[in-house]
Amino acid sequence: MAVIRDMMPAFELFQPTSVDEALDVLERHDNTWVLAGGLDSMDWFKDRIKRPDVVVELGSVSELTGIRASGDGLEIGAMTSLRDVAASEEVRSRFGILAQAAAEVATPQIRNQGTLGGNLIQDTRCWYYRGGWPCYRAGGNICYAGTPRSMNREHAVTGQSRCVAVNGADTAGALVALGAQMMVRNPGGERVYEAEDFFVGPEIDIQRMTVLEPGDLLTHVRIPGDWAGARFYWEKVRDRKSWDWALASVAAAIVESNGMIERARIAVNGVAPTPVRLTDVEDLIQGMPANDDTGMAAGELATRGFKPLRHNDYKVPLARNLVRRAVRGDAA
Amino acid sequence: MSDAEITTETPTGHSRRTFIKGVIATGAVVSSSSHLFRARSLSASAAVRASMPRMISLDVNGVSRSVDVMPQETLAMTLRYKLGLTGTKLGCDRAECGACTVLIDGVSHYACSMLTNAVRDRSVTTIEGLESADGTLHPVQQAVIDEGGFQCAFCAPGFIMSMVALTNENPEPTREETAEALSGNLCRCGDYNKILNSAMRAAEYARRMV
Numbered sequence: 001m002a003v004i005r006d007m008m009p010a011f012e013l014f015q016p017t018s019v020d021e022a023l024d025v026l027e028r029h030d031n032t033w034v035l036a037g038g039l040d041s042m043d044w045f046k047d048r049i050k051r052p053d054v055v056v057e058l059g060s061v062s063e064l065t066g067i068r069a070s071g072d073g074l075e076i077g078a079m080t081s082l083r084d085v086a087a088s089e090e091v092r093s094r095f096g097i098l099a100q101a102a103a104e105v106a107t108p109q110i111r112n113q114g115t116l117g118g119n120l121i122q123d124t125r126c127w128y129y130r131g132g133w134p135c136y137r138a139g140g141n142i143c144y145a146g147t148p149r150s151m152n153r154e155h156a157v158t159g160q161s162r163c164v165a166v167n168g169a170d171t172a173g174a175l176v177a178l179g180a181q182m183m184v185r186n187p188g189g190e191r192v193y194e195a196e197d198f199f200v201g202p203e204i205d206i207q208r209m210t211v212l213e214p215g216d217l218l219t220h221v222r223i224p225g226d227w228a229g230a231r232f233y234w235e236k237v238r239d240r241k242s243w244d245w246a247l248a249s250v251a252a253a254i255v256e257s258n259g260m261i262e263r264a265r266i267a268v269n270g271v272a273p274t275p276v277r278l279t280d281v282e283d284l285i286q287g288m289p290a291n292d293d294t295g296m297a298a299g300e301l302a303t304r305g306f307k308p309l310r311h312n313d314y315k316v317p318l319a320r321n322l323v324r325r326a327v328r329g330d331a332a
Numbered sequence: 333m334s335d336a337e338i339t340t341e342t343p344t345g346h347s348r349r350t351f352i353k354g355v356i357a358t359g360a361v362v363s364s365s366s367h368l369f370r371a372r373s374l375s376a377s378a379a380v381r382a383s384m385p386r387m388i389s390l391d392v393n394g395v396s397r398s399v400d401v402m403p404q405e406t407l408a409m410t411l412r413y414k415l416g417l418t419g420t421k422l423g424c425d426r427a428e429c430g431a432c433t434v435l436i437d438g439v440s441h442y443a444c445s446m447l448t449n450a451v452r453d454r455s456v457t458t459i460e461g462l463e464s465a466d467g468t469l470h471p472v473q474q475a476v477i478d479e480g481g482f483q484c485a486f487c488a489p490g491f492i493m494s495m496v497a498l499t500n501e502n503p504e505p506t507r508e509e510t511a512e513a514l515s516g517n518l519c520r521c522g523d524y525n526k527i528l529n530s531a532m533r534a535a536e537y538a539r540r541m542v
Contacts (some may be wrong), residue, residue: 007409008404008406010403011403012403013404013447013449015449015450030429035447038446039427042406042427043427045404054389057449083439086391089470106499108440108512108513108516109429109433110442110516112439112441115443133487168434243515263493
């Protein structure tokens with residue numbers, strides 16, 4: 001009999017069939033872990049860095065899957081696969097930027113299994129942290145990525161605190177640009193967060209990426225109709241054309257009339273510990289023509305105050321040019 | 333020993349010796365016996381019990397197979413080390429290389445990164461399940477042979493499963509679409525051109541069969 005080489009440490013597995021059951025299990029146990037597609041989770045388990053006693057697998061909770069109309073917008077279950085989000089006719093025709101972002105996550109197999117919710121709440125990719133180093137985010141008292149000799153080419157150029165890791169969720173920027181809302185359930189009831197408030201930086205809580213606390217479930221993402229059919233721009237820059245996370249990405253929804261920008265929502269990701277909504281830029285370009293001059297001004301403003309680390313100063317012009325392209329309206 | 337009997341209870345009517353013999357890996361006994369005791373103490377109170385049956389039925393290549401799985405066991409582990417379906421390879425075991433690609437309900441997945449318990453009610457297809465009962469190769473397999481698609485071929489089962497998923501979904505893929513569809517598989521020999529040739533030929537064979 002062959003030798004089993006790399007079995008994860010044991011945990012107790014629950015497979016609830018409803019959100020209520022899932023919340024019940026989470027409330028009754030300590031050291032729990034919610035498993036969606038499992039693509040982020042299993043790395044942690046296999047590397048023995050996160051060792052939950054109880055894993056709650058949500059694949060059987062049918063109410064968390066699917067895309068349906070909600071008011072003048074859409075409601076997408078957190079367990080809907082990225083493949084289904086990218087292929088959905090409603091998403092593609094009205095909120096195309098989300099379909100584009102979902103379609104550029106990782107690889108086909110990962111999109112087939114990975115979920116929208118899992119993509120949004122994935123942990124950061126800082127390799128010191130993921131390698132099990134006892135950094136601030138891991139509960140220690142040092143940041144290994146922020147020192148002069150650190151390998152920090154992929155890290156943050158703005159919004160750094162004691163942690164300089166970036167948010168790696170491709171769909172996060174798109175949902176911020178669409179003004180989406182995240183619906184979170186716990187035994188106390190349901191709370192709704194604006195997408196841009198859902199993500200928390202290290203200055204608020206260095207050990208979390210989102211507002212979710214143990215016992216909370218992200219159940220649905222609601223996209224209002226406000227930006228349906230706007231001019232969208234999505235661009236993700238990465239080292240490899242497949243599998244990779246973004247070095248930087250931009251997501252923009254812009255409504256124009258007669259060539260002038262009426263209103264806009266723009267987010268960049270991969271540059272900070274959270275997706276960054278560019279409210280200053282949105283205000284600046286309102287009423288201006290959608291051309292390269294406006295784009296240049298927008299790019300300059302977007303990156304003002306960026307503080308690169310030792311190896312990632314390239315991200316400043318990268319973000320500047322992405323915003324410039326988004327505003328002037330390149331064909332994506 | 334019927335499958336239904338063995339849930340969280342130690343089987344009755346069998347000696348402990350035969351029970352242990354029935355469990356394939358020693359590790360399974362150690363880790364899952366602690367699981368048994370914990371699950372039993374919970375069962376009275378919790379609305380949902382962690383009462384995954386130890387023996388589960390898996391639909392693999394159209395055959396229902398009974399297998400003893402641990403809660404933390406991945407599908408790749410079950411296929412290779414419990415069911416003997418070693419055509420599914422483990423390369424990275426981290427959802428990166430694609431060597432473990434199998435089809436779940438016709439859709440490609442990394443078997444290394446999903447729990448076996450999560451596919452209990454779904455149909456799993458591995459490379460062993462592609463040829464038909466009379467031994468005729470799947471058009472994708474035939475195309476790979478005709479094109480001499482791989483060098484060392486460790487990655488071949490994963491690539492072939494991705495090609496099968498592609499030909500099912502897109503009967504007339506362009507070379508670019510093919511590259512995109514196979515972008516979740518890696519070949520360290522760097523045989524990508526021959527692999528793409530194989531995939532294009534596979535699509536052609538599949539079209540002819542329809």
